[in-house]
Amino acid sequence: MGRTIFEKKQAMRYFYLLFIVITFQLQAQVVQDDFEGSGTISSWFGDNCGMNLNLVNPVQQGINLSDTVLEYHDTGGQYANVQFDVNTNFDLSANNSFSLKIFIPSNGLTGNQTNQVSLKLQNNTLTDAWTTQSEIIKPVTLNTWQEVTFDFENDMFINLDPTSVIPLQRTDFNRVVIQVNGEDNTDHVLAYIDDVLNFNTVSDNPVYDNLVWSDEFDGVGVIDDTKWFHQTQLIAGDSWANGEQQHYTNRIDNSFMDNGSLKIVAKGEVYSDQGQTKNYTSARLNSKFSFQYGRVEVRAKLPSIAGTWPAIWLLGKNIEEDGTYWDNEGFGTTFWPWCGEIDIMEPNIPKTEILATWHWNNGSGYQYNSSSIPTVNSDTSQNWHIYELEWSPDSMKIYMDNILINQMPTINPFNEEFFILLNVAMGGSLGGDIVNNFDEDMMEIDYVRVYQQSQLSIKDLNANLVSFYPNPVETWLYVEFNSDTSDSGKFQVVDLSGRIISEQTMLVTNNKMSYNTAALDSGMYLMRIVTTDGASSTFKFIKK
Known part of the structure; x- marks a missing residue:
């Protein structure tokens, strides 16, 4: 294809971060393909790469239960990829992102590869x-x-030609190239x-970047x-639900903080409470914070021993269950399941999968929606992973380490307030048989964070509101209003965790204000500006 290794190495040095936040929703062509016969892409082409557009899905699991998929088969081609062209050039100011689902089986690889997928936008009119x-x-x-997802507004991108403008200012792209595990x-x-x-x-969907509650x-x-x-x-008089075999206690032996994390410890011990004697103890925590919609992040290590059943989950605040904080x-x-339940994280019995599940009854009988992602017990127990719920008025999505596990529409009763639960049960329907001579095991929680939308995170559609420079910045960041203003609104500088x-x-002189970034550590930040008349703008900047 005429490229030299030197040219490509030179091009890789030119990384540009895109920080334009304000865009307009324009009418644009629909570009999509589900490989079920209803797509709008008819020009797929395998460039030095085998391709089957109608392969029976060999792995119907997790987030993809569809019948047919595209098979990508690179048998050693130097620049192997699959690609398609469109009749009308892309308008990235209207539709700035591309997404796809991908599955790479480990037994389909040779060599020592970096596991990645790239999406390239090209101009097919060039030689x-x-x-x-x-x-x-x-x-x-x-x-x-x-x-x-490949977001040409917010993701880091590579311009092969360093003189090219940022992608959102380009109108010449008409080819999409998808390449798995690089080239050369x-x-x-x-x-x-x-x-x-x-x-x-960039849509009307909520942006959950305001940290409202955490531990x-x-x-x-x-x-x-x-x-x-x-x-x-005990919720059943003499026991817990699902055949669980533990007592939950408020003792420091079963739940405590140490070395920067919460420990919920399940123990093998004879313990009597409420007239019942059991052979195991643990802890079950209810948050004294309830909320409707937002993003929940929990960073955790899970117990590994057979019989333990850790869970990170939510229940409707209105649950009628004696002994819960909100019922008290x-x-x-x-009653459950009419109140609704959201299970962000539960392992299966052999601890080879993480399940993401909803339970509810909205008048049509008990229903549930469950999906899973494969995991390795030694990894989830020894390494930190982030379990996340993104919950809006329209949809609910559950992720592990930013990988989508399951999603569903926000139906009744998931439009009410919920609270967070953390616990480790013993035995039961997802704990299974408890190992003989069980001593103890624990779930560690590094943090629990809840983000919601704030007025300051709404992206104003007035593209003439503000500009800013330089970016990246060493000391002084200048913010310039593109119309006359003597505004005395306010601004916030926020890190990417949502911390203010x-x-x-705002002190605006001649339509300009300045901010001294000298006290900031190197990294990426958000500046949110709200004028007194309610107009708002949010942009990202990098402190060198």
Whole structure:
């Protein structure tokens, strides 16, 4: 294809971060393919790569239960890829993102490869279409379906030609190239691809970037009882549900903070409470915080021993269940499953999968929606992983390490307030048989964070509101209003975890204000500006 290794290495040095936040929703062509016969893409082409557009899905699991997929089979081609062209050039100002689902089986690879997928935008009218391409590269995990998004507004991209403008200012792209595990090698790659889509990520969907509640578990000893309640009362009179075999206690032996994390410890011991004697103890925590919609992040290590059943989950605040915090506070009006349950994380019995599940009854009988992602017990127990729920008025999605496990529409009763539960049960329907002579095992929680939408995160559609420079910045960041203003609104500087670093009143002179970034550590930040008339703007900047 005419490219030299030197040219490509030179091009890889030119990384540009895109920080334009304000866009307009324009009418644009629909570009999508589900490989079920209803797609709009008719020009698929395998470039030095085997391709089957109608392969029976060999791995119907997790987030992809569709019947047919695209098979990508690179048998050693130097620049192997699959690609398609469109009749009308892409308008990235309207539809700035592409997504696809991908599954790479480990037994379909040779060599020592970096597991990744890249999406390149090219101009097919050029003799060498690749010479002015823009590319985004994303890491992938083997042996699981995952959804990967390439956002040409917010993701890091590579312009092969360093003189090219940022992608959102380009109107010459009309080819999409998908490449698995890079190029310039003779390794073999087998992958399955599905649900290719071009869409707009800047929409009316809520942006959950405002940290409203959290526990970082930085103390030592007893947990913070202003945030958590120990649920210990047996809910079935003499036992817990699902055949579980433990007592939950409020003892420091079963739940405590140490070394920057919460420990929920299940123990093998004879313990009597409420007139019942059991052979195991553990802890079950209810959050004293309830909320409707937002993003929940929990970073955790899980117990590994057979018989343990850890869970990170939510229940409707209105659950009628004696002994829960919110029922004790007088909110219990609705029995399970009418109240709704959201299971962000539960392992299966052999601890080879993480399940993401909803349970409910909205008048049509008990229903559930469950899906899973394959995992390795030694990994989930020894390494930190992030389990996440994204919950909006329209949809609910559950992720593990940013990989989508399951999703469903936000139906009744999931439009009410919920609270968070953390616990480790013993035995039962997802604990299974408890290992003989069980001593103890634990779930560790590094943090629990809840983000919601704030007024300051709404992206104003007035593109003339503000500009800013330089970016990246060493000391002074200048913010310039593109119309006359003597506004005395406010602005915030926020890090990517949602923590407010600075909040100040705007001092605007000649339509310009300045902010001294000298006190900031190197990294990426958000600046949110809200004028007194309610107009708002949010942009990202990098502190060198």
